[in-house]
Amino acid sequence: MVTKNQIKRIKSLHQKKYRKEFNLFIAEGAKVVQELLNSNFKLEHIYVTENLPFNVESDKISVISESDLKKISALSTANNCLAVFETPIEKRVEFSDWVIALDDIRDPGNLGTIIRLCDWFGIEHLICSSQTVDVYNPKVVQATMGSLSRVNVVYGDLATQIRESKVEHVYGTFMDGDNIYQTSVQEHKGIVVMGNEANGISDEIERLVTRRISIPRFGNTQQTESLNVAMATSIILSELRRS
Amino acid sequence: MVTKNQIKRIKSLHQKKYRKEFNLFIAEGAKVVQELLNSNFKLEHIYVTENLPFNVESDKISVISESDLKKISALSTANNCLAVFETPIEKRVEFSDWVIALDDIRDPGNLGTIIRLCDWFGIEHLICSSQTVDVYNPKVVQATMGSLSRVNVVYGDLATQIRESKVEHVYGTFMDGDNIYQTSVQEHKGIVVMGNEANGISDEIERLVTRRISIPRFGNTQQTESLNVAMATSIILSELRRS
Structure with a gap:
């Protein structure tokens, strides 16, 4: 389930202004989402259209309809999942390489x-x-x-x-x-x-x-x-x- | 001016089947079109939404409306020109390099x-x-x-x-x-x-x-x-x- 307000909030993340405001961004597609899950990115929520084997707490994943995924997707052809992650803090740049x-x-x-x-x-x-x-x-x-x-x-x-x-x-x-x-x-x-x-x-x-x-x-x-x-x-x- | 039949024919060139059948293809955007005009490609026709300085016979260029260009364009955002060229014959491959x-x-x-x-x-x-x-x-x-x-x-x-x-x-x-x-x-x-x-x-x-x-x-x-x-x-x- 995804509410109208959630849809609105996720769609706002297509714009830089709201990504900055909420400190959140979206990633789409199982491969990209899995790579980010494997790293230090902090997950807010995953929306999937089918059961995908992501190893996350059950309250952090929702199965939604394809038409809802299409609404929140930034891709012209929506994938089968979209995740919202927290924007990490920029690390100090090392100039040793x-x-x-x-x-x-x-x-x-x-x-x-x-x-x-x-x-x-x-x-x-x-x-x-x-x-x-x-x-x-x-x-x-x-x-x-x-x-x-x-x-x-x-x-x-x-x-x-x-x-x-x-x-x-x-x-x-x-x-x-x-x-x-x-x-x-x-x-x-x-x-x-x-x-x-x-x-x-x-x-x-x-x-x-x-x-x-x-x-x-x-x-x-x-x-x-x-x-x-x-x-x-x-x-x-x-x-x-x-x- | 571009007739309904011409629109249909040009749109068909978005598909490989019809490109093969008519031996024609489309190119969009002034830069790409100009490069092909400078080469050996044989022009059939150019459609532009504004007067662009292409050096071609006047019967080979038509000014059309933006909405007509949008109809024949294969791009999600149509450019200001689209040209139809003849598909050249494949040249013999030289394996000297x-x-x-x-x-x-x-x-x-x-x-x-x-x-x-x-x-x-x-x-x-x-x-x-x-x-x-x-x-x-x-x-x-x-x-x-x-x-x-x-x-x-x-x-x-x-x-x-x-x-x-x-x-x-x-x-x-x-x-x-x-x-x-x-x-x-x-x-x-x-x-x-x-x-x-x-x-x-x-x-x-x-x-x-x-x-x-x-x-x-x-x-x-x-x-x-x-x-x-x-x-x-x-x-x-x-x-x-x-x-």
Whole structure:
């Protein structure tokens, strides 16, 4: 059972404003929900349309109708479960390894994919500008496929975060940067800034970059189409880790 | 102006069956349409909601209402233009460089991203199993961002295509494969097989693989979540080209 008021409250979590107000977010699909249950995320409630084998207290799970799930879902095609979790407190960022910095990434799919990549490559911290899409946006949570539980994502003024980190090496990707395949990476820690999908790295952040790198294009170089930011992140992380 | 019959015909192109029957496909958004116009694709007609500066014969462009564009669009949010192009004839695949082989890739976004990656890394030919999502699916066309005009995509029984290519080196990604960062790539041509999102490489294709490779995970290795196939492709292409 889910009451009208509960539906209204859960639907409000599709919006950032109410996620902040209630300190709650939603996750959908058994795989994502299970991964978050296995981690330190604190569950408020799970709504399922069929009996799913989640190991939670019985008062924290409700079987609801498919039409009710559709009402509370943020997906165009609702899954068979939706869970409401408490938003965790941002952890202190450790700069003892590489940290990825996102300068206004707007696309939820890109942020979700970047979080999966961080998880794969063992990057534990992601620092984001305030304008970067919210990590608890339902589409981001969905795209992380559970990796969210293993990557600490922190928001704030990006220039301030980079300055206060006092890290020596700040990499940024630019057209005129050093070819990443010919750039020997001696460093074992630092920050890699990834820029906005349309505008790249902002001027303010560019001034903090200590090494300009680029991913060379091997195809017809007259074409202007650039690599998607998630693809670029995968190639850079691969290069940082392979060495 | 667009007649009811034209709307019906264009909408039918959302389905593979009718794309095959009419030998036509649709592309949406000024950027994608312009890239296809710049290439060898043969235009049938462009429908726009405002005057856009396409350099085409006047009888090949029509200004239509936003509500009509919405009717013919395959996107959840229609753009400001939609063009109908003729499906080109598949070109003969040349195996003088690396060729990517897709073993039942089902997600349009993944195929679109892989085509963009091929374009970036100068891979000219992509061979696909018959069950791989159709490259002229509107969501794939959209995700390629115009790269479609620079990559030859061919469909057919994948085992037959690989066998008939007579290439010496067929790479495939498996959990137990050689670490790609420690695998020296001496070859300058061959085939790299990328497997289905859920099931990986099929048994039939696995038997044709001459070298098993793997992308090592650097994060918590107890987690089962794998890399998305498009991410894996970007890392492998980066490794093949960097050497």
